[in-house]
Amino acid sequence: MSAAPVLALRGVSKRFGAVQALTDVELEIHSGEVVALVGDNGAGKSTLVKTIAGVHPIDDGVIEWEGKPVAITKPHDAQNLGIATVYQDLALCDNIDVVGNLFLGRELKRRGVLDEVEMERRARELLTTLSIRIPSVRIPIASLSGGQRQTVAIARSMLGEPKLVILDEPTAALGVEQTAQVLDLVERLRERGHAVILISHNMADVKAVADRVAVLRLGRNNGVFTVAETSQEEIISAITGATDNAVTRRAARTGEARK
Amino acid sequence: MSTHHHHAEDVAQLANPAAPADAIPAVDPRLLVREQGLSGYLSEFGRKMKAGDLGSLPVVVGLIVIWGIFQGLNSNFLSPENLTNIAITMVATGMMAVGIIFVLLLGEIDLSVGSVSGVSGALFAVLAVTNGVNEWVAVLAAIGGGALIGAIHGFFFAKIGAPAFAVTLSGLLFWSGAMLQILGSSGTVNIDSDGVVGQLTTYYFTDVAAAYGLAAVATAAYFLAAFTDNKRRAAAGVPSRPMSELLLRTGLLAVFTFGPAAVFNQYKGLPLAVVLFVLVLVGTDFVLRRTTFGRNVFALGGSVEASRRAGINVTGIRIAVFSIAGTFAAVGGLFWASKIAAANQSAGAGDLLMNVIAAAVIGGTSLFGGRGRTWNALLGVMVITSIQYGLALEGIATPVQYMITGAVLLATVVIDSVTRKTQRTAGRV
Numbered sequence: 001m002s003a004a005p006v007l008a009l010r011g012v013s014k015r016f017g018a019v020q021a022l023t024d025v026e027l028e029i030h031s032g033e034v035v036a037l038v039g040d041n042g043a044g045k046s047t048l049v050k051t052i053a054g055v056h057p058i059d060d061g062v063i064e065w066e067g068k069p070v071a072i073t074k075p076h077d078a079q080n081l082g083i084a085t086v087y088q089d090l091a092l093c094d095n096i097d098v099v100g101n102l103f104l105g106r107e108l109k110r111r112g113v114l115d116e117v118e119m120e121r122r123a124r125e126l127l128t129t130l131s132i133r134i135p136s137v138r139i140p141i142a143s144l145s146g147g148q149r150q151t152v153a154i155a156r157s158m159l160g161e162p163k164l165v166i167l168d169e170p171t172a173a174l175g176v177e178q179t180a181q182v183l184d185l186v187e188r189l190r191e192r193g194h195a196v197i198l199i200s201h202n203m204a205d206v207k208a209v210a211d212r213v214a215v216l217r218l219g220r221n222n223g224v225f226t227v228a229e230t231s232q233e234e235i236i237s238a239i240t241g242a243t244d245n246a247v248t249r250r251a252a253r254t255g256e257a258r259k
Numbered sequence: 260m261s262t263h264h265h266h267a268e269d270v271a272q273l274a275n276p277a278a279p280a281d282a283i284p285a286v287d288p289r290l291l292v293r294e295q296g297l298s299g300y301l302s303e304f305g306r307k308m309k310a311g312d313l314g315s316l317p318v319v320v321g322l323i324v325i326w327g328i329f330q331g332l333n334s335n336f337l338s339p340e341n342l343t344n345i346a347i348t349m350v351a352t353g354m355m356a357v358g359i360i361f362v363l364l365l366g367e368i369d370l371s372v373g374s375v376s377g378v379s380g381a382l383f384a385v386l387a388v389t390n391g392v393n394e395w396v397a398v399l400a401a402i403g404g405g406a407l408i409g410a411i412h413g414f415f416f417a418k419i420g421a422p423a424f425a426v427t428l429s430g431l432l433f434w435s436g437a438m439l440q441i442l443g444s445s446g447t448v449n450i451d452s453d454g455v456v457g458q459l460t461t462y463y464f465t466d467v468a469a470a471y472g473l474a475a476v477a478t479a480a481y482f483l484a485a486f487t488d489n490k491r492r493a494a495a496g497v498p499s500r501p502m503s504e505l506l507l508r509t510g511l512l513a514v515f516t517f518g519p520a521a522v523f524n525q526y527k528g529l530p531l532a533v534v535l536f537v538l539v540l541v542g543t544d545f546v547l548r549r550t551t552f553g554r555n556v557f558a559l560g561g562s563v564e565a566s567r568r569a570g571i572n573v574t575g576i577r578i579a580v581f582s583i584a585g586t587f588a589a590v591g592g593l594f595w596a597s598k599i600a601a602a603n604q605s606a607g608a609g610d611l612l613m614n615v616i617a618a619a620v621i622g623g624t625s626l627f628g629g630r631g632r633t634w635n636a637l638l639g640v641m642v643i644t645s646i647q648y649g650l651a652l653e654g655i656a657t658p659v660q661y662m663i664t665g666a667v668l669l670a671t672v673v674i675d676s677v678t679r680k681t682q683r684t685a686g687r688v
Contacts, residue, residue: 091568093561095629096554104558105569113549117488121495 147178366628409585
């Protein structure tokens, strides 16, 4: 692990009117590391991601990029640093083919005309590198399964060779097989040395691919755990904020029933 | 079927000998775009049929049926003279349909194109005839006026956020009023039939070499472009079209260029209007499919949010598209004025707007956005104009024409909707 983290948040706060969405949040992520960001609905996960992505600039605190403080005030700043964000609702056009979607907004041109050949060559190269399997790069996105679409959306974020990739609920609404495809891809991103922030509600996914888990609760840090040394129950109690809650009570009940 | 696929994959593997020595194979066997060989092309065609991706097939079949029926009723229908007249008359509506296809690709509608065509024709006539302005200047003013009007509609839609339907409905009324205002009390301005606009629908390239030459140039240009593209693809190691398919496509194009050329030459020759229409179709098709602008138009028709996130200038593209619709409405208006050799109060009214939208939709442009080509305008307008001429030859009055055109449009929309349903079950939109 390199000395300076790719991204570090130091005491980051964010307010929306009367709502204190984030309070003194700390987060560190190194290259080649997958950090899961978990928390209940309204814990501030999406807000935190949007501050990193430049959608909502922070009010207080410091964002450090490779050890140096930086200002991220608009999405463009984040992109220039090397931060790619794949949002929950996919930013793909159903009617355009895979190649067209991968290069949407940054089409390659040759004498002012779209260079379809070069785009197709690079698209195939990228998909091969990431071991993404889709029937054809020339079929509309609408023909792909949910998992395949998600992998295309992630592949699209890789075109700019980002150092940090943020995945917002990449496996929500996916089937078992498709979830596995996406998790495989997350592991390949780590192998290639990218830092990955994975937002997920799914503890199984988190345990499967994340190295560390950062828990947010009511806009504050509520613990950072190393996945290998932490049980699912510990993470859940950090998310819910107490050892006595609906989830633990249920666990205790079913535990007693088993005895 | 399965053995055939394996064979095709083998061929594809052989066709890409430049596989790197890495552990990862250069060609994922499932990444096949087109199977090599003519048989592969045919199986791709069969797959598309099954998936409900009918493309232009229904309208081509429909056109053949319509021509067959009218020829059976009146043997003059398929005469070179009648076909030439159909070809010239359809250009006015066709030009406007090209413009509206851009708007339909966004998933929007422009109801003002009829009125805008009328106001442009009136603007030209009043400038050139009443005020003696140079005809070329008047033409530019009329077309520029159309572009500006379209841009204004686009501004209210894209910048202010008013629904395009409402904005262009207001435009429909406003610009037809403006046209009446411009024409003034007389109501009709006759234009010089030997002038720039007058000759749009009356000039013929009488030399037989003109029509055949254009057909030859188009066919050769297509083959050369496709051939060099294929060579680049092969060099880059991406799937290319097999030579057999290339020759088949070129052969088909030759039939569809030399055939009409022969028909035109049996009458007065190649009509200028047809040449201009074909140039516009080739040009707009190029813009839509080969430029960033065109790609952005399709992207907006697919998902506005995705386009915005990809950094596409949504407002700019929308205004530009409505401006294009206005421009082609104006061009159509000039062809209309040329056809009747006048600008009058009924220009742009009646069933013109409906015919323009019908032409685009009958030709295969989706009303739901993101799907279509400007060539759809040609096919659609051929159907509509053929019906008009066929019924006129039979002496069938306008009310019946309206009803039949309406029924054809409904049939097309039904085909479009059923196609979409089939495509959904086959996983395509």
